[in-house]
Amino acid sequence: MKQTFASLLMLIVMQPAMAQRKINRTKDPLQIITVKVEGGKFDMGSDEHTEDRKPAHTVSLKSYNIGAYEITQDQWEEVMGKNPSMYDCGQCAVTNVSWTDIQEFITKLNGKSGKHYRLPTEAEWEYAARGGQTERISFDKNRDNTIVARGGVNELLVSQDNRKIPAKEKTGKPYAGKVLPGTVAWFDRNSEDHVHPIGRKKPNALGIYDMSGNAEEWCSDFYAGNYGSNMPQDNPQGPTGGRSHVVRGGSFASNADEVGVTRRAAYLPETKSSSLGFRLVEEGN
DSSP states (O other): OHHHHHHHHHHHHHHHHHHHHHHHHHSOTTOOOEEEEOOEEEEESOTTSOGGGOSOEEEEEOOEEEESSOOBHHHHHHHHSSOOOSSOOTTBBOOSOOHHHHHHHHHHHHHHHSSEEEOOOHHHHHHHHHTGGGOOEEEEEOTTSOEEEEEOSSOOEETTTTEEOOGGGBOOOOSSSOSSSTTTOOOTTTSTTSOOBTTOSOOOTTSOOOSSSSSEEEEEEEOOTTTTTTSOOBSOOOOSOOSOEEEESOOTTSOGGGGSTTOEEEEOTTOOOTTEEOOOEEEOO
8 A cells, every 4th residue: 555655656746747758749849938038127147256247237128038948959850950969869958059050040940930039148048047027036134133135136126225235135046046056957966967858957937947057058149258238238139249159057067156047158159069059039929
């Protein structure tokens, strides 16, 4: 009897994961599942990390639809005819694709699907990874009666007195939905040094998976060392030119700091890596 109960309990626990696997396998490979991110303001970047994450600066974005998952090897092969990934796994994030390769993929995908997909801007990527407007700051008193801000990492403009929270007073979620990376990210401590199937870790508050870890993700922007803080802050598109493009999110080979939502890197557009993939934004949806 105990063994039967344990078996039933295990089946109940595994059912959501099994359902997720079935959904991912049976859907049309050309169908990109997206999540709507409601527009708003957020503080992009961090003054507490490496120089290229500074300065934190307020950005405004309009609403957009971003992929709930990284593009898979099956999806890439359906469009391009072959799988470039070094680790062969149809439902894993596609990797070993350059920024230039992705532009060809997008052109073909748009032609086949009749939709308009593109890479996310760096601002769109970070805002979605942080959870959009779903995470709000709340205020608590410590034992010594000092006020500390807790909760989200987005809504850093405080309406009650219209001031920014000093970083030393703020606690938030540095990974895509969590304070600690283990439940949301495949990274160097749990990945066994390879990419994993999409959607196996927990999503962030918007229902978006793998924005921390698994595969690093290309963005559309050229890279700016000053984090674009000298450019327009309404729906920023990044610099008008440059040598490198932005990569976000860290990968299965990254350490904990490198899978944080503010981590950024610059890669030449022809760069390919077994840890480098992408997700898409759909326009007009």
